[in-house]
Structures are given as C-alpha cells and as structure tokens.
Amino acid sequence: MRGFFRQAALDDPYLRSLICDANIRMHVRGRPDILLFSFGRVTGESVRQITVPKFQGDRMTFVNPSFRIIAVAALAIFPGSTLARSGEPLPVESGLIADVAADASGVRGFKGIPYASPPVGDLRWKRAVPAKPWDEVRKAEEWGPRCMQSNRLGDIDPLNKRMEEDCLYLNVWTPARSSSEKLPVMFWIHGGSNNVGSGSQPDYDGANLAKKGVVVVTINYRLDVFGFLAHPELTAESGANSSGNYGLLDQIAALQWVQQNISAFGGDSGSVTVFGESAGAFDISLLMVSPFAKGLFARAIGESGGALTPIPAFGPKPLRVGEQDGVKFAKELGVSSVAEFRAKSAQEVLQAAIKTPIVYGFGVVDGYVVPEHPAKAYAQGKQHEVPLLAGWNTDEGTLFAARLVKWGPDLPSYTERIRTQFKDHAEEVLKLYPPGATAEDDKRSFAELFGDELIAYGNWAWIERNATRPTPPTYRYYFMRRPPGAPELSVNPLAAPGVYHAAELYYAWNNLQIRDWPWEDADRRLADVMSTYWVNFAKTGNPNGSGLPEWPIYKPGGSGQVMQLGKEIAVRGEQRRDRYEFFDAYYQKLGSP
Numbered sequence: 001m002r003g004f005f006r007q008a009a010l011d012d013p014y015l016r017s018l019i020c021d022a023n024i025r026m027h028v029r030g031r032p033d034i035l036l037f038s039f040g041r042v043t044g045e046s047v048r049q050i051t052v053p054k055f056q057g058d059r060m061t062f063v064n065p066s067f068r069i070i071a072v073a074a075l076a077i078f079p080g081s082t083l084a085r086s087g088e089p090l091p092v093e094s095g096l097i098a099d100v101a102a103d104a105s106g107v108r109g110f111k112g113i114p115y116a117s118p119p120v121g122d123l124r125w126k127r128a129v130p131a132k133p134w135d136e137v138r139k140a141e142e143w144g145p146r147c148m149q150s151n152r153l154g155d156i157d158p159l160n161k162r163m164e165e166d167c168l169y170l171n172v173w174t175p176a177r178s179s180s181e182k183l184p185v186m187f188w189i190h191g192g193s194n195n196v197g198s199g200s201q202p203d204y205d206g207a208n209l210a211k212k213g214v215v216v217v218t219i220n221y222r223l224d225v226f227g228f229l230a231h232p233e234l235t236a237e238s239g240a241n242s243s244g245n246y247g248l249l250d251q252i253a254a255l256q257w258v259q260q261n262i263s264a265f266g267g268d269s270g271s272v273t274v275f276g277e278s279a280g281a282f283d284i285s286l287l288m289v290s291p292f293a294k295g296l297f298a299r300a301i302g303e304s305g306g307a308l309t310p311i312p313a314f315g316p317k318p319l320r321v322g323e324q325d326g327v328k329f330a331k332e333l334g335v336s337s338v339a340e341f342r343a344k345s346a347q348e349v350l351q352a353a354i355k356t357p358i359v360y361g362f363g364v365v366d367g368y369v370v371p372e373h374p375a376k377a378y379a380q381g382k383q384h385e386v387p388l389l390a391g392w393n394t395d396e397g398t399l400f401a402a403r404l405v406k407w408g409p410d411l412p413s414y415t416e417r418i419r420t421q422f423k424d425h426a427e428e429v430l431k432l433y434p435p436g437a438t439a440e441d442d443k444r445s446f447a448e449l450f451g452d453e454l455i456a457y458g459n460w461a462w463i464e465r466n467a468t469r470p471t472p473p474t475y476r477y478y479f480m481r482r483p484p485g486a487p488e489l490s491v492n493p494l495a496a497p498g499v500y501h502a503a504e505l506y507y508a509w510n511n512l513q514i515r516d517w518p519w520e521d522a523d524r525r526l527a528d529v530m531s532t533y534w535v536n537f538a539k540t541g542n543p544n545g546s547g548l549p550e551w552p553i554y555k556p557g558g559s560g561q562v563m564q565l566g567k568e569i570a571v572r573g574e575q576r577r578d579r580y581e582f583f584d585a586y587y588q589k590l591g592s593p
Contacts, residue, residue, distance in 0.1 A: 144169025176266020191278030397451020
C-alpha cells in the first residue's frame with residue numbers, strides 16, 4: 001500500500017502536490033498540521049471513516065472539512081468503495097450529504113440536493129451552472145423549494161409549501177447498501193404543461209419503486225416563462241443563437257449530476273432510464289434528439305405525451321414564434337431589455353405570466369438544444385438509439401376539454417367547430433369522430449378528438465417512428481383503468497371523466513396509498529404489475545419478467561401488439577390506427593415543420 005501511494009504520487013501531477021509519510025498518512029504540502037487521510041493507526045481529529053473493501057481492515061479518515069473536495073477526489077483511487085456506514089455522510093461533487101435513516105424496507109430518501117446553482121440574478125434565463133461547493137455536511141431531510149409557478153392546478157404539492165426561483169434541487173431514493181451494487185437508476189421528469197409541478201409531489205414518492213431494486217431520482221426544473229421564455233435579446237446574448245429551453249437544459253444538468261454523483265448512492269450511471277408523464281414525456285422525446293443529452297440515459301419511458309406533432313398548436317414552437325411570444329410578454333411586463341427583465345422580482349415575472357399566459361408544454365425548436373423539429377428528426381432516424389416504452393390512457397382528452405372548451409346555445413356546435421378547424425378535411429374528421437344524437441355525445445366526440453390531437457397522436461408517432469428501427473426495441477401500452485373513488489371532475493386531486501389524463505400515475509409508481517379511495521384487488525395487482533414492468537425495463541430494456549404476462553416488442557405498420565393495462569392485463573391488437581394515420585397524412589399536407 002505504501003508503494004501504491006508513492007507510485008500514485010509520482011504518476012499523478014495533482015497527487016505530487018501531496019506528501020505521503022511512511023505511515024501512509026497524507027498531508028497538504030507544507031502543512032503537517034492538516035492531515036487529509038491516514039491508513040492504519042488513526043491520528044488527529046477524526047471526522048468520518050469509510051471502509052475501502054479493496055484494502056480489508058484499513059480505514060480512510062477525513063479530518064478537515066475545508067479539504068473535503070480534495071479528499072473526495074482521492075476516493076476515485078479506490079473503485080468499489082462502500083456507501084457510508086449508517087450515519088456517515090455521502091460524498092458528491094459539491095460536498096458531503098448527511099446520511100438519512102432508512103425506512104422499514106431499507107430504502108433511504110434524500111431530499112433537496114442542489115444539482116445546480118440558483119438561477120437568479122444574472123443567471124436567470126441562462127444555462128444552469130454547477131452547484132457551488134459547501135463546507136459543512138449538508139442535511140437532506142427537507143424538500144428543495146418548488147420552482148416559480150401558478151396555482152392553476154391547486155395545491156398539487158401539499159407537503160412542500162416553499163416556492164422560490166432558487167429551485168434546482170433533486171431527490172434520491174435508494175435501497176443500496178454499497179456503491180458496488182450499481183443499481184439501475186430511474187430519473188423522473190414531472191408533468192404539468194411545463195408550467196407547474198415539482199419532484200416533491202406525493203405522487204412521485206420513489207420508495208415503492210426503489211424497493212424493487214432501483215435508485216429513483218426526481219427533479220425540479222424551471223417552469224413557465226422562467227424555463228421556456230424565448231426572446232430576441234436572449235437569443236443574441238446566448239452565444240449559440242438560441243433561447244427558450246432553459247427548463248430542458250436544467251433536465252440535462254440534472255442528468256449530468258446523476259452521471260457524476262449517483263454512484264455515491266449505489267446507482268449505476270451507465271444504466272439510467274428517463275421516465276416522465278405529460279410534459280415530462282414531451283420533454284423526453286425532445287431529449288432523445290438533443291445532442292446535449294446523448295449518452296446521459298440508456299432507456300426512456302414516455303407516459304401520455306410526445307413532441308412529434310408538427311404544428312405549434314400541439315407541438316414544439318419554432319424559435320421565431322417563441323421570440324414573438326417573448327416580445328409580447330416583455331411589453332406586458334413593461335420592460336424593454338433583458339437587463340430590465342432580470343431586475344424584476346420573481347413574483348413580478350410570475351404575476352405577468354399568469355395575466356398573459358404562454359403555452360410552453362411542447363418546448364421550442366431553438367436550433368441548439370433542439371436542433372430541428374422532432375417530427376423531422378425521428379422520421380430521418382436521428383434520435384438517440386435507446387429502448388423506448390410508451391403509451392397513453394383511454395380518455396386523454398376529457399380533462400382538457402372540460403377545463404378549456406366552453407359549450408352553449410350561443411357558441412358553435414361540434415360540427416361547426418370541426419368544419420372551421422379542418423375545412424376541406426372536415427368530413428374525414430366527422431367520420432372518425434362522429435357527432436352524436438345529443439349535446440353530451442358531441443362533447444364526448446370532441447374530447448376524443450382533442451385528446452388525440454393533444455396527447456395520443458404525438459405519442460403514437462413517437463412510438464411508430466422509433467419502432468421502425470429493429471433495434472433497440474420499442475414497447476407500447478394502453479392504460480384502461482379508472483381509479484375507483486376518483487371525482488368526476490376535479491383539479492386536486494386531478495380527475496376527469498373516464499380513464500383520464502394522469503390516471504396511470506398511481507399505478508406506475510405503485511403509490512395507491514396516497515389516496516384514501518376504495519381500491520380493489522384489481523387495482524393493487526395492476527399497480528404491482530405495472531410498476532414491475534417499469535422497473536424491469538429500467539433494469540434491462542425489457543419489461544418482461546417471471547410471473548408477468550408476456551409483453552411483445554411493438555412492430556410498426558399496423559401489425560403491432562399493445563399491452564392493455566387495466567382490470568385485465570393482456571396483449572391486444574392496435575386500435576383506432578385509422579385516426580392516427582389520418583393525422584399523419586393531414587400534417588404532411590400542411591407542410592413540413
């Protein structure tokens with residue numbers, strides 16, 4: 001071991017600045033009073049010890065917090081070092097994280113870990129920069145503040161009342177007892193139209209997934225105008241001729257943090273699965289074509305979303321459209337420069353955004369983070385080659401139609417709306433989504449159409465394009481279970497008629513316990529099976545496993561098999577393909593994105 005350290009000091013220019021004494025004790029050059037670490041007999045004030053399995057019986061001892069980064073860097077010399085013993089801090093790039101108590105199943109949950117510096121002041125509307133180092137051991141017992149957002153969906157995060165612009169934090173649930181376990185990582189990107197939501201919502205408690213043998217990470221990322229504002233002056237100052245995707249850049253920064261730090265929690269940086277719902281799924285489909293996300297994840301799961309619809313109404317907007325929105329917003333806020341923009345308080349910016357809302361649910365094709373429209377990129381096979389599992393719910397449109405569409409005797413009828421929107425193609429649409437005998441029938445047909453335009457088509461196109469390549473595999477699902485006890489129409493809990501948008505979250509996370517609803521055995525079985533499919537996919541890129549109904553790889557072109565997830569869990573042939581093929585042809589006639 002003495003020879004090992006002496007050779008390392010000779011071979012490594014950084015370690016040459018350190019002196020090893022005969023007892024394998026490392027000091028700062030010229031400061032014998034500051035002992036970095038020692039092997040064998042421990043001397044000095046011991047702050048913490050970490051067992052190094054490669055050298056049985058030896059101890060690495062950190063004795064001065066101000067040199068923790070040097071000491072943590074030295075850990076790289078010893079591959080396979082164990083996680084800190086119970087009560088011992090964990091090393092990450094920016095400092096030490098205090099250990100937390102495990103729950104009854106052995107899962108430890110770390111909350112509020114900063115993955116980037118606060119995006120405030122001059123860093124507002126700029127790419128996230130790494131978190132600043134901290135000197136003391138940092139506690140991980142409280143959620144980080146939610147990012148700035150409206151309350152349009154009510155109190156969606158009742159356990160976390162804090163909301164600040166300083167919000168770039170993540171949370172980790174791990175069952176690992178040793179970094180040598182190298183467990184697969186599931187990295188969650190929350191939904192909420194890129195306008196609301198957080199990684200601390202009760203829906204996303206990762207303990208039950210972690211119990212199945214994965215490390216779970218949830219994140220906050222900048223939302224609304226804070227995360228997706230495009231503006232000509234922001235484009236000019238960027239150095240990349242782009243603006244508008246700061247929220248996506250936050251997600252990329254968090255994925256980079258995982259690559260650099262997740263091993264401290266027993267995770268495998270080479271086995272990261274991104275999964276997300278609604279806006280989170282839209283964002284993942286964008287990350288799959290972003291050069292900055294390449295290599296940061298190995299698999300992807302997309303629930304109820306996909307950014308492949310080639311018109312701004314239901315897909316990513318071009319940079320010029322985003323910039324036009326930004327100019328209008330600047331006028332609303334009463335500013336004429338980015339400097340004035342940044343001088344406004346976060347609350348002032350938020351209130352202006354609430355007064356003059358801008359749609360940001362689908363991202364911006366800025367030519368940099370998103371080099372080209374994903375519809376074009378996927379059609380040309382330019383997406384990252386990763387296995388994909390994706391699908392949507394039976395009644396995606398009921399929530400949006402109920403909240404966004406008004407009906408009445410003085411308002412256009414269903415047929416009139418279709419003729420106005422689709423013009424020469426109206427008759428085709430009316431055959432696919434026929435009007436009914438009553439006003440309620442018309443509302444149902446409109447909700448089906450709206451759900452397909454907003455959610456299902458983009459997800460279908462994502463699956464279909466990805467599946468055109470024989471490898472890696474693509475799996476498709478159709479979720480068909482309405483949670484028993486869900487209100488007919490509600491903001492919090494989010495609910496709408498039928499198997500509504502986001503209904504699958506309780507099951508995918510195996511978190512039925514967060515609602516006091518009359519769950520049945522069929523719900524408990526579905527939650528266990530669905531979450532196991534998700535975890536299996538995260539582990540191997542294949543959802544199948546012992547005791548589960550066989551889920552075949554999806555084949556494009558009309559012969560594909562779809563896993564139906566409901567009271568019955570079984571594979572069926574594709575349904576309603578004629579609707580999605582219509583939109584495929586319709587959008588092509590409208591022109592390329």
